[in-house]
Amino acid sequence: MTSELDRLPFGPISRRLFLGGAGAAAATVFIGQNGKAFAAETGQKGGTLTMAVWPDPTALVCAFTSSDQVVLSSAKMTEGLVAYGYDFLPRPRLATAWEPSADGLSIKFTLRQGVKWHDGTDFTSADVAFSFLNLLKPNHPRGRGTFANLTAVDTPDAHTAILRFSKPSPVVMNALSGMESPILPKHIYENGDPLRNPANNAPIGTGPFKFVEWKRGSHIILERFDGYWAQERPYLDRIVMRIINDAGARAAALETGEILLAGPNPVPYSELARFRANPKFDVETRGEELLQHAQAIEVNLRNPILAKVEVRQAILQAVNREAMARAVWYQSGRPATSPIPYQAGDLRLANPPAYPFDVKKAEALLDAAGYPRGADKMRFKLRLDWLPLGEANLRAAEFIKQSLQRVGIDITIRSSDLPTYLKTIYGDYDYDLNVFLYAPIFDPSMGLQRFYWSKAAKPGSPFVIASGYSSPEMDKILESASTEMDPAKRKALFHDFQRLAMTDLPVLPLLDLDYTAIISKRVHGVMDMPEGIRGSFENVWLSA
Secondary structure, three states, rough: OOOOHOOOOOOOOOOOHHHHHHHHHHHHOOOOOOOOOOOOOOOOOOEEEEEOOOOOOOOOOOOOOOHHHHHHHHHOOOOEEEOOOOOOOEEEEEEEEEEOOOOEHHHHHHHHOOOOOOOOOOOHHHHHHHHHHHHHHHHHOOOOHHHOOOOEEEEEEEEEEEEOOOOHHHHHOOOOOOOOEOOOOOHOOOOHHHHHHHHHHHHOOOOEEEEEEEEOOOOOEEEEEEOOOOOOOOOOOOOEEEEOHHHHHHHHHHHHOOOEEEEOOOOHHHHHHHHOOOOOOEEEEEOHHHHHOOEEEEOOOOOOOOOOHHHHHHHHHHHOOOHHHHHHOOOOOOOOHHHHHHHHHHHHHOOOOOOOHHHHHHHHHHOOOOOOOOOOOOEEEEEEEEOOOOHHHHHHHHHHHHHHOOOEEEEEEOOOOOHHHHHOOOOOOOOOOEEEEOOOEEEHHHHHHHHHOOOOOOOOOOOOOOOOOOHHHHHHHHHHHHOOOHHHHHHHHHHHHHHHHHHHEEEEEOOOOOOOOOEEOOOEOOOHOOOOHHOOOOOOOOOO
16 A cells, blocks of 8 residues: 655754743743744745654654654644743744733733634634643643643633633743643544544644654654645645664664654764764754753662662662763763753752762662672662663663672663553553653753652653652642742752752662754754754755
8 A cells, every 4th residue: 555655755051931931921022923933044945854753653742741752743733832942931832922910820821813723723712721721731741740730721712811820830931832732622632532532643733734644663744734824834845754763774864865854862872973074964962952851760669679768879879870971872971960950050959969989888878778698699689671762771771780780789671662661660660770761851840840749640641750759848849849939949949859859869860961963964944943853843944
């Protein structure tokens, strides 16, 4: 059977919004006309952009998952109320203006007129209200925290939506991009279970590109939406996302021109120098500013061995993170000192509780915890799972195994495909140690609260607290930070969060990472906005 694919040719950062999103937005109301706020240059129309995605996404709408490969596709078809610039201040998208109230208990959005869903239906405030209350708040992995205080969305007319909160919620103005909080059509989702809606695999959005075809294991095809609200855009006719699971195959496809763009981290880090030296490519670390990235071990505290904090301290001190950055990430990472990465500047606590590499100290901690070495020189056995998104995670698991066996912890590495991994870790909680990648995001209430806030727990929700950690003190800190309107006080609360996180250690921070994308010099406009490869691509164009 012929598919659509057969017919195609292949040939230091500002932190103003970090600590007071609603207050920053209140200072200026942004008005956009025909998308001009987003355009950096005029591009050439036409052409097909081929890019790599891996592994096969679990869905194509990111309202219910934060998985990176889902975000990559979703953000080109669905949109949020705003986008963000490199200054982290909001720009118009589906909303053209916004006005937070002085008490922080409401935000009034003026919605863009003349916007159509891909099926031709008018976009209205009813879609906004339904998306926040019925889809994002109850189902998005970060939505339960971000929108915890959202109580209602008033819709006095078709182009006005007023979000109302029980408590001030400064985090909300930081969470309204299409890659974080996509607005979905009420008329498509209002009946039945939204998690099982067929539109999750064949999206109907308002974005610059509309869904054409998804052939699992092979490709996803999007094409230009001629009814897009931003006149003269998008420039591209089509986007073809090819599913290429092997890093070597991705490298070869880039070099032959079969694909023109791949990321994040599309090739082994050992090969980056070769691509940097190739004049046909740009190797970009931009486009990660909104998310930031880190690698860590989440610990299952249900295991009585791991419930002892001395054991968790020993595990962290047994891993030489400097050597890990060299061996696994080829110096594209640096040792983490807290859950908040180095890119966060002074939001990161200067001197949190520290666990430097020290094998003798790790051995002493394990002895004190009551786990001496046995006749086989081992103390106990643990399973180590790893996020199956890139070979670096497997290499990290192997590095951790060798490190822990050195201090007498017998490690079995378990490998699985992504659906099995997500079910095992976040559905069944059937694991001991999980080495994974996460996005702290430029507001910790969005990116980090989900791993420490006990009320976020929901079996089956990917990349949300799986450790079983529950601390009334931590819950109070995080809840206070999510409602604190004073930037200085909010920063102090995030410092308190780091102190407690590095004392209790339900998550063991390993490395702060610098992600890369490899882009053919024929491709322009990808980095116009800090979403980078996860952006809408409305301004992306191809030169000959």
